[in-house]
Amino acid sequence: MNFDFTPAWTNWQALLSGAAVTVEVTVGALVLSCLLGLLIGIGRLNPQHKLPYRICSVYLSMFRGTPLLVQLFIWFFGLPRFNILLPAFVCGVLGLGMYSASYVSEVVRGAIQSIDRGQMEAARSLGMSSRQAMIKIILPQAFIRMIPPLGNEFISLIKNSALVSLVTIHDLMHEGQKIISVSYRSLEIYLVIAVIYWIMTTFTTTVLRRVELRMQAGGMVQ
Numbered sequence: 001m002n003f004d005f006t007p008a009w010t011n012w013q014a015l016l017s018g019a020a021v022t023v024e025v026t027v028g029a030l031v032l033s034c035l036l037g038l039l040i041g042i043g044r045l046n047p048q049h050k051l052p053y054r055i056c057s058v059y060l061s062m063f064r065g066t067p068l069l070v071q072l073f074i075w076f077f078g079l080p081r082f083n084i085l086l087p088a089f090v091c092g093v094l095g096l097g098m099y100s101a102s103y104v105s106e107v108v109r110g111a112i113q114s115i116d117r118g119q120m121e122a123a124r125s126l127g128m129s130s131r132q133a134m135i136k137i138i139l140p141q142a143f144i145r146m147i148p149p150l151g152n153e154f155i156s157l158i159k160n161s162a163l164v165s166l167v168t169i170h171d172l173m174h175e176g177q178k179i180i181s182v183s184y185r186s187l188e189i190y191l192v193i194a195v196i197y198w199i200m201t202t203f204t205t206t207v208l209r210r211v212e213l214r215m216q217a218g219g220m221v222q
Helices: 006-010 012-043 050-064 068-082 088-114 117-125 130-167 172-183 186-217
Strands: none
Touching (some): 006 012, 012 050, 012 130, 012 172, 012 186, 050 088, 068 130, 088 130, 117 130, 130 172, 130 186
16 A cells, blocks of 8 residues: 555645644633533532532433534534524633543542541631632642643544534645545545544643642642
8 A cells, every 4th residue: 555645735724723722622622611610519518508419410401421523513513503603612612621521520529529528627617718729729739630631632532623624624634535526545644643643642641740740749749
C-alpha cells in the first residue's frame, strides 16, 4: 500500500485552523461543565432538600442516559423550531458542556463526600455558616481530590469534541473531511487527525500530571 501525505501537507493551514477551533470548543465546554457540574454535584449532596435534589437527579439521568450525538442534534436542529437561533459553535459548546457536566457532577459529589464530616462540624463550631464552611473549608480540600478523575473527563471531552463536526462546526475533523472529499486520501488524513488528537490529549495529561505531582510534593495530596 502506498501512502501519500501530500494533501495533508498542502492543507496544513486548514488542519491547524480546525485544531484551533477544536481547542476553542473544548475549552468553552470545559468551563461550562465545571461550573454546571459543581452546582449539580452540590445539589445532589443532600436528599432532604427534595426539590434541588430531584432536579439535579433528573438532569443527571437525562444527560447520562442519552447519546451525546443525539443531544448535539437536538441543540442544533431542535432550537430553531422554537425560533431560537444559536450559532453552531454555541450549540456545540452547550451540547458538549452540558453532557460533560453530568459526569463532572459525580466527581464533585464524590470528592466532597470523601472529606471527613468532622471538618464541617469543626467549621460550624467556629461560627461559620454551612455555605461559608463549604466554600472555605470543604471545597478547597475536595478540589485536590477531584484532579485525577477530572483529568480523565477532560481527556474524554477532547475526544468527544470530534462529534461537533456533524453540526457544521469547522473543527479539526470537519476540515479533515473537506480535504478527504477532494483528495480521496482518507487513511492518510485520518492518521494525521489521530496524531493531532493524540498530541492534544498527551499535552493535557502531562499538564494535569505535573499539577498533581506538584501538589503531592507540597503535601497537599495524601
